[in-house]
Structure formats: C-alpha cells, structure tokens
Amino acid sequence: MENQFIIKGGTPLNGEVVVGGAKNSALGIIAAAIMTDETVTIDNLPDVRDINVLLEAIEDIGATVIRENEHRVKINGSTINDITIAYDAIKKIRASYYLLGALLGKYKRANVALPGGCDIGSRPIDQHLKGFRALGATANVEFGMVNTYAVDLIGSHIYLDVVSVGATINIMLAACLAKGRTVIENAAKEPHIVDVANFLNSMGANIKGAGTDKIRINGVFKLHASEYSIVPDMIEAGTFMVAAAATKGDVLIKNVIPKHLEAISVKLIEIGAKVEEYDDAVRVYSDKRLGHTQIKTLPYPGFPTDMQPQIATLLALSEGTSTVTESIFENRFKYVDELARMGSTIKVEGNVAIIEGVAGFTGAAITAPDLRAGAALVIAGLVANGFTTVDSIKYIERGYENFEKKLTGLGASIEKIPVDDEEAVQKFKLKCS
Numbered sequence: 382m383e384n385q386f387i388i389k390g391g392t393p394l395n396g397e398v399v400v401g402g403a404k405n406s407a408l409g410i411i412a413a414a415i416m417t418d419e420t421v422t423i424d425n426l427p428d429v430r431d432i433n434v435l436l437e438a439i440e441d442i443g444a445t446v447i448r449e450n451e452h453r454v455k456i457n458g459s460t461i462n463d464i465t466i467a468y469d470a471i472k473k474i475r476a477s478y479y480l481l482g483a484l485l486g487k488y489k490r491a492n493v494a495l496p497g498g499c500d501i502g503s504r505p506i507d508q509h510l511k512g513f514r515a516l517g518a519t520a521n522v523e524f525g526m527v528n529t530y531a532v533d534l535i536g537s538h539i540y541l542d543v544v545s546v547g548a549t550i551n552i553m554l555a556a557c558l559a560k561g562r563t564v565i566e567n568a569a570k571e572p573h574i575v576d577v578a579n580f581l582n583s584m585g586a587n588i589k590g591a592g593t594d595k596i597r598i599n600g601v602f603k604l605h606a607s608e609y610s611i612v613p614d615m616i617e618a619g620t621f622m623v624a625a626a627a628t629k630g631d632v633l634i635k636n637v638i639p640k641h642l643e644a645i646s647v648k649l650i651e652i653g654a655k656v657e658e659y660d661d662a663v664r665v666y667s668d669k670r671l672g673h674t675q676i677k678t679l680p681y682p683g684f685p686t687d688m689q690p691q692i693a694t695l696l697a698l699s700e701g702t703s704t705v706t707e708s709i710f711e712n713r714f715k716y717v718d719e720l721a722r723m724g725s726t727i728k729v730e731g732n733v734a735i736i737e738g739v740a741g742f743t744g745a746a747i748t749a750p751d752l753r754a755g756a757a758l759v760i761a762g763l764v765a766n767g768f769t770t771v772d773s774i775k776y777i778e779r780g781y782e783n784f785e786k787k788l789t790g791l792g793a794s795i796e797k798i799p800v801d802d803e804e805a806v807q808k809f810k811l812k813c814s
C-alpha cells in the first residue's frame with residue numbers, strides 16, 4: 382500500500398536531530414565490500430531503501446549479508462557465484478553501477494543492467510565505460526545490460542571529460558585490483574569519494590589523492606577484512622538546516638562534518654540565517670523572513686545539486702528575487718509546478734529558476750517527483766498555512782531514514798498515513814486542532 386505524508390504547517394522546528402550515515406557513501410562502500418573474500422563490517426549504515434535494494438542485489442548474486450542491526454551490516458563476498466545483476470534487482474537504484482567496477486576489479490567480468498534511479502535528467506555512463514576501457518576491459522551496452530570483461534586489468538592514465546562522482550568511484554573500484562598504477566584526472570572531490578577511498582584503503586588498497594582532482598591508485602593483488610564507519614550524510618544535514626531556516630526555527634543538527642556543509646552554511650548566512658558550527662554539529666536558527674541570493678549548483682565544494690530543490694523552496698519564501706542555476710542535471714525543476722500549487726512564484730527558463738519570493742505558502746495536495754525534490758516539498762508543507770499531503774513518498778524514503786519521525790522530534794506536525802485513508806486524515810486533523 383502506498384503511503385503519504387500529511388503535514389500541518391506553521392510550527393517552527395526546534396530541538397536536536399541526529400544525522401545518519403551518508404547514503405551515497407554507503408552505496409559505494411557496499412559495492413567495495415564484495416571485492417574481498419574476507420568479512421567486512423560496515424557501521425553507521427543508513428536504513429533507507431536504496432541501501433536495502435543494493436544489499437539485496439549483492440545477496441542475489443551469492444554474497445553473505447548479515448544485518449546485525451539497522452545500522453550495521455557484515456558482508457562476505459567469498460560466496461558470490463554470479464556476476465550478472467538483472468534489471469529487476471536494481472531498477473530502483475542508480476548506484477547499482479558500482480557493482481560493475483567492483484565485480485570487474487575482482488572477477489574481471491561483470492554484467493549489470495543499465496541503472497534507473499531518480500528521473501532528474503539524462504544520466505549517461507560513458508565516463509564509467511571510458512575508464513573501464515582505459516584499464517583494458519571491453520565494455521558494451523547490449524539488450525539493456527552493461528557487459529564488461531578483461532583478461533587483465535592494467536593501470537592507466539584517465540582524464541574524465543566531465544566531473545562525475547559515479548565514474549570516479551567506479552574507476553577507483555576497478556583500478557584497486559588492476560596491475561600497476563592508475564591516475565584519474567579531473568576526478569570528482571565529493572566527501573563520499575574520500576569515504577569510499579578510505580574504506581578501500583582500510584581493506585588494503587593503495588589510493589592517494591581522493592578529495593582532490595587527481596587520484597592515484599597503485600593496484601594491489603587482493604583486499605582484506607575491515608571494519609568501517611560511514612561518514613555523516615551532508616545532504617540529510619543540509620535538508621534539516623534549510624528546514625530550520627524555512628520554519629524560522631532553531632535546530633542543532635548533530636553528527637555532521639561542518640566542513641562538508643560549508644557551501645550550504647555560506648548561503649544560509651548570506652540570506653540572513655544564523656549558523657553556528659561546532660566540532661560535529663551545526664546550529665541553524667532564524668526568527669525572520671530571509672533575503673534573496675543567486676545560487677549555482679556545482680561539483681563539490683560548490684553548492685550541491687542534491688540541495689537545489691530545498692534551498693529553492695526556502696528562497697521561494699524569502700524577500701526579493703533569487704535565481705537558482707542547475708548546472709549538473711537538466712531536469713531538476715519538476716517540483717516547481719507542485720510548489721506553484723502552494724502559492725510560490727517561480728519561472729523556469731532553461732536551467733535557471735527565477736524565484737520571486739512570496740510571504741507564505743498555503744497547504745495543498747502535492748506529489749514528490751524525486752528524492753530531493755520530495756524533501757523540499759515536505760519543507761514547503763512544514764511552512765505552509767494549513768494542511769499539506771505529499772504523495773509518492775517512496776522517493777523520499779530512498780534517501781531519508783525516519784524523516785517524519787525526526788521532524789516530529791523537532792516539533793513538526795507530520796505523519797505517514799496510507800494514501801486515500803480519509804479516516805487517517807480526519808484523525809490527524811483532529812489531533813492538530
């Protein structure tokens with residue numbers, strides 16, 4: 382049965398919230414974990430749909446997966462007996478492509494269905510394939526599958542034509558077990574690239590320079606057991622930062638790496654919110670309507686595309702005219718029509734959203750078009766006057782663990798109820814009155 386969120390807006394968020402492990406790190410790390418025949422323990426795993434689908438996919442090909450609790454898993458790749466990942470197993474997640482790099486590195490061959498994922502624009506994987514080919518593999522797309530094969534993987538010098546998180550991680554995975562030295566130039570620098578590299582190094586890989594645009598990998602013969610804890614999720618943290626500012630609240634967001642949040646903090650401060658940084662927490666508060674700004678999404682350390690819908694929602698409520706330029710994905714403004722139904726004034730021209738701030742939103746029945754846009758619409762509902770329902774929350778659940786519970790803990794009125802359950806709606810409304 383499909384669920385939806387029902388929200389009564391208007392309550393400032395107040396209190397403390399703890400951020401979970403980074404979903405995008407975890408996806409790379411789970412794939413990396415099958416590259417050794419020894420047992421790997423991963424901690425601070427986010428309990429979200431994308432992660433659970435990937436764990437099922439590696440179980441399907443024979444890996445042993447023991448979920449010790451929702452945030453800790455043991456993986457053993459020695460029992461893998463198949464190198465083909467079918468579409469049914471992974472159609473819901475894009476990062477299934479990491480299994481290409483992981484299986485190719487370990488077994489020198491892999492067949493993985495072309496990934497799905499959020500529909501935020503065309504998402505080619507040519508740079509991944511270019512990297513595999515540079516390492517000496519064949520890589521072809523046939524009948525919806527990506528098939529790769531190598532007699533031997535040989536280290537190589539690879540220059541990425543576009544800065545790609547996925548291609549950087551995928552090539553890093555395969556190159557770890559290649560013969561000799563690989564250099565990835567124009568590599569992506571996102572914190573989760575550093576996290577996956579640290580994890581691989583903890584398994585005996587030899588990777589240097591992750592977090593810069595030049596990553597150097599000396600291939601090793603094999604990888605070994607490791608115990609590793611995933612870094613905090615910067616996008617979950619950023620989402621709560623924006624939610625705190627949008628609701629004119631005061632929230633201490635714990636278990637974060639403030640450095641990863643700088644691009645978000647700087648923009649919030651620029652428009653008038655208060656941001657205090659601690660060792661592993663940030664406090665965001667505001668008691669007034671915020672101002673306007675210009676934002677352009679860029680690879681890290683620029684403003685993250687995964688925070689674009691959330692910040693645009695905040696700017697839609699701020700004073701004056703803002704512009705948000707999306708330079709990574711071309712189809713990431715689909716939430717704008719939903720926001721318009723709540724009273725926003727946003728015009729999209731090409732990859733630029735021109736936002737005329739309005740004084741407030743009013744509640745409406747809206748639908749989440751994708752993961753981050755879904756989170757943005759929940760923020761809109763938290764601010765709106767009256768009741769909002771957000772449908773298609775399966776997207777939000779791909780990347781946010783206990784989103785509604787964490788928001789309730791901050792004083793929000795939000796509940797997960799079945800779609801079309803009029804009785805549940807009435808009960809919620811009664812509770813809020």
Ligand code: UD1
Pocket residue numbers: 405406408475476503504505506507508509510543544545546547548569680686687708709710
């Ligand atoms: C990752 C993140 C996603 C985030 C995105 C950008 C994961 C699982 N997902 O996605 O949440 O929004 O980074 O920060 O970590 N491109 C090519 N050819 C390629 C690969 C990419 O042209 O072979 C282009 C894409 O179309 C896009 C840009 O490069 O315009 C960046 O994409 P990329 O960094 O690869 O995004 P993902 O790894 O898919």
